[in-house]
Amino acid sequence: MSFHPSRRRALGILAVASFLAATSRAVAAPSVLPRPLGKPILRVGGRIKVVNDGMEAVFDRDMLEALGARSFATATPWTEGVPVWEGVPLSVLMDHLGAEGTTIRATALNDYVTELPMKELASDGAILAMRRDGQPMPVSDKGPLFVVYPFDQRRDLKRQDVFARCAWQLARLDVF
Structure with a gap:
């Protein structure tokens, strides 16, 4: 033709x-990510592709729990005994948001700031813990979110630089 x-x-x-x-x-x-129906507990900004509030993603507890949880028992330098921590793996959250970057900046409610390398999230097993020993964590006791690593299962993670990544009362993540 x-x-x-x-x-x-x-x-x-x-x-x-x-x-x-x-x-x-x-x-x-x-x-577009659905808007939270409950009280927001986490904001994620930076180099992400899935958003629900301008260029950020805002999550309530139910939204985070819907991503799937992982649990492990581990002692930390900041808690007594060997609690069972349960929460969404950070690698799953970043994959869900289409995050593209090398570093995550974590900011706590008290303005503590730390950085986590993106490439090690899955292999290191870091989670955003929402529950300790089956109970939601209140702000007065390291909640509502706490970045925790499986220290007892991965003894190589028991280092000061990894301990410094464990932000409790986590409020915000930024990918860059």
């Missing part, structure tokens, strides 16, 4: 325009 040269040029322009529109949507438009 042969087209007139002006029609071929118009079809070519249309094809290029369609490609550019599809490409720019894929890159520029973030996916």
